[in-house]
Amino acid sequence: MSNTVKTKKGALKLRLGTFDQTDTITSEEFIDVLDLADAKRKWLAFTDEQEFGRYTLGGDVFDSNDEVICIFSPNGRLWEPSDKGNEFYKRLSSDVEIVDF
Template sequence: MTKQKSKPTTTGQLKLRVGTLTHSYAIETEEYIDVVDLKDAREKWREHKEQQDYNRYTLGGDVFDGDEVVAVFSPNGRCFKPSDKGNEYYKRLPSSELIDID
């Protein structure tokens, strides 16, 4: 599993963003993991979440192609298309439209 700390820039290579928050909800860690496809991203997202304390301080689940978000995983592993809205933690929040990856 290849990890890097910088934001992805190359289109055509999917990256899953994972990270953690501090107890005061500041971003503590943030990494981008190479993934083959959305199924691979879901598996790696679940692995990351299992290492966290009840998902309380878990960050990420968004999948990038270059610097564009192409999918966002929920804590339970469902995959959504990105919306046009973001916040201080996410470039694009999930929309209500599911992506079927099974």
């Protein structure tokens, strides 16, 4: 994956959500972002509203084909997706950080 993703407006979507102490998703939305810098700003604004990120869900960025292209951690660091997923994430983050975007 390239460290820089160029796209037209609306082609990238950031997932934002929350879950509760029973691991039930309580909110989930996909918002348009212009680029990865815009996604980071919106992700950090969202996580700042959460209780220490305790029940925060999302941070994954999807392209226009609904493929996960990267995942933000709660502190705003950006990671390439791995080939693994779980009940909350289509693809989990890998250990490869994306630093140039």
